[in-house]
Amino acid sequence: MEPRLKSGKTAPAQRPQPGFVQTLFAVVWKDLTAEMRSRELLSAMLVFALLVIFIFNFALELAPSVRSEVTAGVLWVTFTFAGTLGLNRSMAMEKDRGCLDGLLLAPVERSAIYFGKAVGNLTFILIMAAIILPLYALFYGINVFRPGLLLVILLGSVGYTAIGTLLATMAVQTRTRDVLLPILLFPITLPVLIASVKASSGFLEKAPDLSAILPWLNFLIAYDIIFIALAFMFFDYLVEE
Amino acid sequence: MIYARKLVKRFGTKTVLRGIDFHVERGEFVALLGSNGAGKTTFLRILASLSRPSLGEVRLAGYSLPHQAAQVRARLGFVSHQPLLYGDLSAEDNLRFYARMYGLRKPEARIAEVLDLTGLRVHRREPVRTFSRGMQQRLSLGRAILHDPDILLFDEPYTGLDQDAALMLDDLLAKISAQGRTIVMTSHDLARTESLATRFDILARGVISASARRGELGGNLLDFYKKALAG
Amino acid sequence: MSTKPPLLKVLDLISLALLIAAAYMALIYAPTEASMGQVQRVFYFHVATAWIGMLGFIVAGVTGIVYLRTQRLKWDIVEVAAVEISLVFFFIAIVLGSIWARPIWNTWWTWDPRLTTAAVTELIYLAYFMLRQGVEDPERRARFGAIYALVGAVSVPITFMVIRLYRTIHPVVIGTPSAAAQGGFNMSSPMQTAFFFAIFAFTIIFIDLLWNRVRLGRFQQEVEDLKLRVIQ
Numbered sequence: 147m148e149p150r151l152k153s154g155k156t157a158p159a160q161r162p163q164p165g166f167v168q169t170l171f172a173v174v175w176k177d178l179t180a181e182m183r184s185r186e187l188l189s190a191m192l193v194f195a196l197l198v199i200f201i202f203n204f205a206l207e208l209a210p211s212v213r214s215e216v217t218a219g220v221l222w223v224t225f226t227f228a229g230t231l232g233l234n235r236s237m238a239m240e241k242d243r244g245c246l247d248g249l250l251l252a253p254v255e256r257s258a259i260y261f262g263k264a265v266g267n268l269t270f271i272l273i274m275a276a277i278i279l280p281l282y283a284l285f286y287g288i289n290v291f292r293p294g295l296l297l298v299i300l301l302g303s304v305g306y307t308a309i310g311t312l313l314a315t316m317a318v319q320t321r322t323r324d325v326l327l328p329i330l331l332f333p334i335t336l337p338v339l340i341a342s343v344k345a346s347s348g349f350l351e352k353a354p355d356l357s358a359i360l361p362w363l364n365f366l367i368a369y370d371i372i373f374i375a376l377a378f379m380f381f382d383y384l385v386e387e
Numbered sequence: 388m389i390y391a392r393k394l395v396k397r398f399g400t401k402t403v404l405r406g407i408d409f410h411v412e413r414g415e416f417v418a419l420l421g422s423n424g425a426g427k428t429t430f431l432r433i434l435a436s437l438s439r440p441s442l443g444e445v446r447l448a449g450y451s452l453p454h455q456a457a458q459v460r461a462r463l464g465f466v467s468h469q470p471l472l473y474g475d476l477s478a479e480d481n482l483r484f485y486a487r488m489y490g491l492r493k494p495e496a497r498i499a500e501v502l503d504l505t506g507l508r509v510h511r512r513e514p515v516r517t518f519s520r521g522m523q524q525r526l527s528l529g530r531a532i533l534h535d536p537d538i539l540l541f542d543e544p545y546t547g548l549d550q551d552a553a554l555m556l557d558d559l560l561a562k563i564s565a566q567g568r569t570i571v572m573t574s575h576d577l578a579r580t581e582s583l584a585t586r587f588d589i590l591a592r593g594v595i596s597a598s599a600r601r602g603e604l605g606g607n608l609l610d611f612y613k614k615a616l617a618g
Numbered sequence: 619m620s621t622k623p624p625l626l627k628v629l630d631l632i633s634l635a636l637l638i639a640a641a642y643m644a645l646i647y648a649p650t651e652a653s654m655g656q657v658q659r660v661f662y663f664h665v666a667t668a669w670i671g672m673l674g675f676i677v678a679g680v681t682g683i684v685y686l687r688t689q690r691l692k693w694d695i696v697e698v699a700a701v702e703i704s705l706v707f708f709f710i711a712i713v714l715g716s717i718w719a720r721p722i723w724n725t726w727w728t729w730d731p732r733l734t735t736a737a738v739t740e741l742i743y744l745a746y747f748m749l750r751q752g753v754e755d756p757e758r759r760a761r762f763g764a765i766y767a768l769v770g771a772v773s774v775p776i777t778f779m780v781i782r783l784y785r786t787i788h789p790v791v792i793g794t795p796s797a798a799a800q801g802g803f804n805m806s807s808p809m810q811t812a813f814f815f816a817i818f819a820f821t822i823i824f825i826d827l828l829w830n831r832v833r834l835g836r837f838q839q840e841v842e843d844l845k846l847r848v849i850q
Contacts, residue, residue, distance in 0.1 A: 161461035161534075164490035172487035180475035183514060243515075243523075244469030247437055248530070251471075252488035253460035309769070316762050320752030329748055330766065333741040334773045337780040344783075365780060376772060380765045383686055386453075387438040387758070399691070399756030400843040 161253070169254040173262025177236065178269065187235045191274045195228040199282065213286050218346035221282065221290075222339055225275060225299075226306070230328050232270045233310045236263065237318040250385055260381040264311040271303045294349035294359070301366040302342035305373055306335055312377040315384050341365045388413045388538055388569040389434065394443035396429055403429050404440070405593030411586075413537075416570040418584035420577065420612060425590045427573040428467075431542045434571065435465045448537050461489065464531030464539045468546040470523040471530065474516035478507050478526050481515060482533055489534035501529040505559060521552025528559055532568075539563070541572035545579055553579070581608050589615035626829055633826040636819035640666070640812075648812035660718040662812055666820040668711035668736070673824060674704025675739065679771030682764035694760035695835035696828070697767060698750075703827050705743050707820075712736050731781040738777050742770040 164172065181187055202208065202220045240246045240263075249259050279299075283290045310331055317327040341362045348359035389411035396404040403426040411417050421427050432438040433445060436456045445451065450458040465471075472481045482501060486494035502508045505525040515523060524544060531539060544560070545553055560583055564570055574580050580587070587608060589597045597615035604611055644662035651658035677700040685693040715733065716726045727733065746766050753759035805813060 161458070162490035162492065163457055163461055164488060168490065169488065172484060175487070176473065176476065176480075176484045179480055180473055183477075184475040186475075239473065239475070243474060244467060244471045245473055247465075247467065247469070248471035248485070249488070250437055251435060251460055251463070251465050252485070253457040253490075254488060312769075313766075316749070316765070319758070320749065320762075321754070322748070322752040326749060326752055329745045333738050333745060334769060336738055337773070337776045340780050341783075361783060365783070369776060372772065372776070376769060380768070383761055383765060387432075400839065 163253045166255055166258045169252075169258035170262045170265065173249070173259055174266050174269070177239075177263070177266035180239065181270070187232055187270060188273060190235065191228040191232045191270065192277060194231050195224045195274060195278050196281070198224045198227050199278070199285070203285075208286065213288060215347065217282070217286070217288055217290070217350055218343045221278075221346065222302070222343050224278065225271065225303070226332070226335070226339060228274055228278075229271050229303075229306060229310065230331060232274070233267055233307070233314040233331075234317070234324050234327050236267050236270070237311075237314040238323070241318045241323075246385070256382045256385055257378050259385075260311065260315075260377060263315075264307050264377070267311050267314075268303055268307045271307060272300070275299050275303070288350070290350070292349050292354075294354060295346055298342055298345040298349060298363070298366070301363065301370060302338055302345075305338040305366060305370045308370065308377050309334055309373045312381060312384065315381070319384075338366065338369055341369065388415075388448055389571065390444075390446040391434070392444045394430070394433065394445065395441045396426070396433060396438070397441045403593060404433075406443070407590075407593070407595055409588070409595055411569055411571060413569055414567050415586055416564050416584045417572070417586045417588055418580035419571055419573045419588050419590055420575065420580070421573075421590035422616070423575060426593055427590055428542055430590065431465075431540050431571065431573055435463060435540050436460055437465075461534065462537045464534070464536035465542070466524075466527050466531045466540070466544050467542045468544070470515070470527040472515045472523060472526060475514055477512045477514055478502065478518070479511040481526065482530060485530050485533055491534060497533060497535075501533055504532075504562065505529040506555070519552065520547050521549065521555060524548060524552065524556060525559060528556075528563065532563060537569060539568050539570045541570065543573055543575070545574065545576060557583075577608050577612060587611065591616055622833075626826075626833075629822075629826045629829065633823045636822050640816045640819035643812040643815050648809050649806060651809075654722060657718055657721050660714050662816040663820075664711055664714040664718060665813065666816040667707045667714065669817055670820050670824045671704045671708030671711055671736070671739070673821070674700040674707065674828075675743070675767075675771055675774065677828070678704065678767045682767040682771070685760055685764045689757070691756060691760055691839070692836075694756075694763065695832055695839070697760075697764060699828050699831035699835055701743050701746055701767065702831060703824060705740065707824075708736055708740055712740070729781075731778055734781050735774060735778040739770075739774050742773065746770065 199220065202216075202223070206216060206220075208216065208220075240249065250256070279290050282288070310327075313330045313334070314327055317323050317330060320326055345359050345362035345366065348354055348362065389409065391407055391409040394404055394407040394409070395402065407430060409430075419427055419430070429438065433440050433452075434447065436452050436459055439453055447459045448462045450462075452459055473484070476484065479498060479502070482498045483494060486498060491497055499508075502511050505528060507522060507526055507529070510518070510522065515526065518526065528544070541560075544556060548556060557579070560572075564583060572580065572584065584601070586598065586600050587604065588595050589612060597611070599611055640662070644659050648659065648662070650656060678697050681693045681697040681700065685697060712733070715736075719728065720726055746763065749766055750759050750763050753762055
């Protein structure tokens with residue numbers, strides 16, 4: 147046999163295969179590193195989110211009396227729209243130079259790739275929310291820093307990205323990619339949107355009534371679990387030919 | 388190392404591969420030739436575990452697809468005409484990512500080795516987005532050999548390269564093939580493969596219509612190719 | 619291409635007869651409801667078409683699973699057929715419901731759980747067809763379609779539950795009616811006969827349509843096949 151590179155002198159019988167968690171973190175690390183270099187995804191999401199809020203401000207004439215009631219609605223519509231932008235960009239990045247094939251060539255579990263992408267997308271949405279929330283508070287003088295509200299944002303975003311990552315993987319492999327994602331995603335995520343808006347507006351009241359909010363929180367948790375399980379089951383079928 | 392039997396691939400109602408039998412011994416460098424649309428890419432994607440055959444059996448390095456796909460993937464490197472690299476990541480970070488995806492034990496040493504081999508050490512911190520087509524393709528080769536695979540599959544690696552870049556790729560391919568790996572490369576450029584490959588297979592009408600070792604050719608690949616296409 | 623199987627021809631005729639009979643039962647046989655009057659007669663077809671809508675989506679969900687497991691395109695054809703029929707019947711159900719709601723609820727449309735869920739379901743399955751249009755490779759198209767149909771089938775009942783957490787004014791005719799429901803009524807036995815007959819008739823019609831549509835799907839595939847052969 148001809149000489150090989152140093153590290154390849156003896157081919158081990160059993161090749162190393164990264165575990166589930168290792169793969170997941172590798173994908174997350176890759177997405178965050180790429181984003182730190184380009185900052186394309188987050189900046190697009192943020193600018194878009196601000197524009198949505200501005201449009202709402204003038205379209206709904208957010209007067210001080212109306213504001214507190216529509217705050218939850220405006221926030222969630224903003225997150226949803228900007229989230230779609232992020233999901234599309236994040237999956238387009240995998241398709242651009244054939245990287246999806248690169249991921250699939252690795253000796254890793256497909257579901258680990260899915261969860262990696264989903265965690266990355268969730269991180270971007272939460273970062274966006276963390277910037278938009280204080281700005282919204284500043285614009286309208288509403289105190290949005292309530293632990294309950296933050297919990298709702300977390301639960302709602304988890305459900306949204308769980309199904310969003312799955313459908314974005316699908317949309318990016320079609321001819322009409324960017325246009326298709328919101329059309330596929332919005333009717334499916336409607337329950338999350340409704341429950342999140344209801345729970346958020348409950349927490350934004352002066353004296354939150356926990357017994358009225360709790361059903362919505364339970365619902366969000368159930369939705370998160372169901373759709374994470376669905377995505378877990380179907381992701382293989384989406385990427386395997 | 389590579390064993391495919393009665394491989395059939397249909398896309399809907401269109402049959403692209405019609406029963407391919409294909410065997411490659413350890414250390415062979417097979418050039419898979421054929422016109423555009425003959426199904427070379429489809430065939431290579433099946434070997435690379437990226438696509439499933441409609442019928443037939445595939446084994447690589449003793450493991451069968453698709454059931455032992457992870458074992459096969461750990462021993463396999465694939466270069467397609469797309470680089471499979473992230474534009475926003477630097478060359479080094481791209482390799483670092485793939486090193487993790489393959490569970491490499493000493494990634495940094497290996498990455499340095501591969502960067503030297505591909506001649507991209509000076510550019511290692513630059514984002515791949517800024518690389519020329521030739522540099523991307525060399526890095527792509529580096530990515531494919533990163534985990535020291537036994538089998539390498541190249542799908543038209545010369546696509547879109549200018550003369551200089553192609554010459555550098557020639558050099559790199561010669562180095563890699565001298566490392567004793569089993570290689571299959573598709574191409575429609577006969578001249579490029581002539582000096583590299585040890586065996587030439589022609590894919591036409593969905594089957595391997597002819598196969599010859601370098602010694603059997605008598606130095607005239609073009610004649611052999613023409614004859615094989617004519618049937 | 620094969621000619622129409624005799625059994626299907628018979629089923630076509632039976633379906634037509636059942637449709638006429640169901641119309642007779644709903645419009646003439648059943649007594650006029652006391653408080654709502656003639657418009658209540660819409661109810662028989664409204665529930666029957668909505669039932670077919672649901673049945674179709676359940677069939678689509680199940681064939682979706684079968685397709686993913688077997689990877690056989692014939693199941694994809696059944697799935698598309700079921701979704702297409704359901705889409706139309708759900709639309710009819712919504713329109714009939716609207717006609718009924720105008721005099722009873724005094725509005726064409728309310729954001730009631732059943733209505734809203736029906737509308738969202740229509741949107742999901744419109745999205746389903748847009749998704750399919752965007753994919754060239756038949757196998758990938760079938761896979762994506764199956765997954766989306768399944769995700770949709772899971773999502774629809776969840777949507778229904780979440781909207782029901784808001785209060786409903788939709789009457790519950792079978793099961794316990796909620797206090798806020800308006801336009802509820804008790805069915806007399808001829809009404810029940812007409813009601814169950816309508817459900818039965820539309821189920822047979824659904825089977826007939828599904829069979830015809832699956833046949834059409836097969837022909838489409840054959841035509842594609844022949845076209846490719848001509849090109850090659």
